[in-house]
Structures are given as structure tokens and as C-alpha cells.
Amino acid sequence: MNTLHSRRSVLGVVIGSMLLPSVVSSSPAFAEDAANGTTPTFVSTGAAAARENLLSAIQQGKPDAEVLAAIDRLKPFNPLPPTSSTAAKSLEGEWRLLWSINDDFSPLLRLPKPFKPNSFQYFGPIAAAEVGEGRVAQGLTSGLLGNSQLWLSSGTEPLPYKTVESGNAPYRLEIEPPFRFQLGGRLGTNQPKRMIVEAGNDADFRKVNARTKEAQLAGKNVYEQIYVESKGKGSLRISTITEGDPAIIGTILIHEKM
Known part of the structure; x- marks a missing residue:
């Protein structure tokens, strides 16, 4: 067996479980209802x-x-203010993953309880304290990981707003290197993190993650916040990957603020 290939495959599974909770069809569910002449579930x-x-x-x-149909109905009411500074402020904090679709690419998140870990995202000061200033992070903890936590972090760069027909335009972030995949303790425990992978560009990180040559050469990932509440604990956030690695374009995630 090729040891390097085997290690990359394992890393691909683990990192994929953090980056790829889902890949979604591009066809809205309510459009299918209309085409079939049936009444949508949510009216x-x-x-x-x-x-x-x-x-x-x-x-x-x-x-x-049905969840996708509900997302499509909520998106036009996006309350996220249309300025980068206020949008970034709204994202600050710890967010727990509530839902994702088609988790064939995330084996850890498909595990049954009590083995399935919880998935989180971190923005702003809470992320800076764990992974460095100007960086965002994702984490997997509990379940089979126990009190340990897998940390995947990167830099971000706000992108110009796109024109939309109605409602607030989505807040768009370009995901920037360096990428760091680490094993440490849970949020706030100050347990030292052990570096598993560090990559200075997208191509190298995707190569370690067992991506195809096409994916390695693709542009940077763009992470779009299509619905963000700023009510504090319990706020909802819906996000999607719109550009970059072909394996994760179309991913949709729903998080709740802790």
C-alpha cells in the first residue's frame, strides 16, 4: 500500500467531514412542487x-x-445589514451546526449517537483567541472525539456585495490561506493544539485532502452568508459555498448561535 496515499485518504475523510457536511442540488424543492402541480409543504x-x-x-x-423549500422561503427575509462592518459583527461568536444535506461526504457526521461529534464554527474574537487574529475556524468535538476537538482554520477576506432582486444582499467571504488542521481541546480550555496539516495555498491543502487535479487548480472558496440573524443566542444563520473547490460548491449549512 502507498503509505502517503493512505494518509492523504484518511485526512481527506476527516477534513472532508468538517468542510463537507453537505452537497445540495441546485433545484429548489418548491419549484419541483409547482412543476408537479402539488401544494408545497410550507405555505x-x-x-x-x-x-x-x-x-x-x-x-x-x-x-x-422540505427543508430546502423552507430555506428558500426564509432567504428573502435576510436581516443581515448590507455593510461589511455590521455583517462581520453579526457573525461573531460560536455557531452550532443544526442541519446539512447529503452528508455522504462527512462520515463522522453520519455516525450514530453516541459516536457522532458536534460541529461548530467560530468568528471574531472567539476565533482569534483560539486560532489567531483575522482567522475563522470550524470544530468537531464530543462523540467519538470525547473532550478533544479537531480544529480547521483559515483566513478570510470580505468580497464586494452582489446585486440582488429583493432583500439584503448576501455577505460574501473569500477563504484565504494559510490553512491549519489541528487537534486540541474544546473551546476555551487553553489546551495546546497539535498541528496535523498546514498548507500555504489552496492547491496544497486540496492535494492533502485527496482532491482531483481539477479541484487543486480551482479558485479560492467563496463562503456566502445568505441569511444571518443578529439577535444573540439562538440566532439562525444559513450559508453556502458558491465558488472554488468543485467538491464543495453548493454546500448549504444551517447554524444556531450559542
Whole structure:
């Protein structure tokens, strides 16, 4: 067996479980309902009703198509202010993953309880304290990881807003190197982190993550925040990857602020 290839494959599985909780179809579920002449599952209108419908679908374990339909109904009510400074402030803190779609690419997140770890994202000062100023982080902890935590961090660069037909434009972040994949303790424990992988560019990081040559040569990942609440604990955030690594374009994640 090629030892280097084997190690890369293992890293690809673990890192993929952090970066790739889901890959989503580009066709909105409600469009399929309309085409089939059926009544969409969620017919309520207004931001509060749309939010309630989405949370209800997640909590009840509804089919992915119904959750996607609920997301599409909530997106037009995005309350995120259309300026980079206020948007960045709204993202600050610890966010727990509530839902993702098609987790064939995230074996750790497909594990049954009690082995399945929890997934988190960190922005702002809380991330800076763990992985350095100007960086964001993702973490997997609990479950089979116990009190240990896998940390994946990177830099970010805000991108210009895109024009949208209605509502607030999504806040867009370009994901920047260096990329660091580390093993340490949970948030706030001050346990030293052990470096597993560090890469100075996208191509090298994707190579370690067993990506194809095409993926290695692709542009930087763009992480788009399509719905962000700034109400403190319990706020919802919906995000997606729109550019970059072909393996993760289309990923949609729903997080709740801790």
C-alpha cells in the first residue's frame, strides 16, 4: 500500500467531514412542487412564519426537499445589514451546526449517537483567541472525539456585495490561506493544539485532502452568508459555498448561535 496515499485518504475523510457536511442540488424543492402541480409543504408567509417552518422541518427530521423549500422561503427575509462592518459583527461568536444535506461526504457526521461529534464554527474574537487574529475556524468535538476537538482554520477576506432582486444582499467571504488542521481541546480550555496539516495555498491543502487535479487548480472558496440573524443566542444563520473547490460548491449549512 502507498503509505502517503493512505494518509492523504484518511485526512481527506476527516477534513472532508468538517468542510463537507453537505452537497445540495441546485433545484429548489418548491419549484419541483409547482412543476408537479402539488401544494408545497410550507405555505405560511412572513419572516416569523418562514423561520418557524424551517426550524420545525429540522426538528421533525423532515425530508431534505422540505427543508430546502423552507430555506428558500426564509432567504428573502435576510436581516443581515448590507455593510461589511455590521455583517462581520453579526457573525461573531460560536455557531452550532443544526442541519446539512447529503452528508455522504462527512462520515463522522453520519455516525450514530453516541459516536457522532458536534460541529461548530467560530468568528471574531472567539476565533482569534483560539486560532489567531483575522482567522475563522470550524470544530468537531464530543462523540467519538470525547473532550478533544479537531480544529480547521483559515483566513478570510470580505468580497464586494452582489446585486440582488429583493432583500439584503448576501455577505460574501473569500477563504484565504494559510490553512491549519489541528487537534486540541474544546473551546476555551487553553489546551495546546497539535498541528496535523498546514498548507500555504489552496492547491496544497486540496492535494492533502485527496482532491482531483481539477479541484487543486480551482479558485479560492467563496463562503456566502445568505441569511444571518443578529439577535444573540439562538440566532439562525444559513450559508453556502458558491465558488472554488468543485467538491464543495453548493454546500448549504444551517447554524444556531450559542
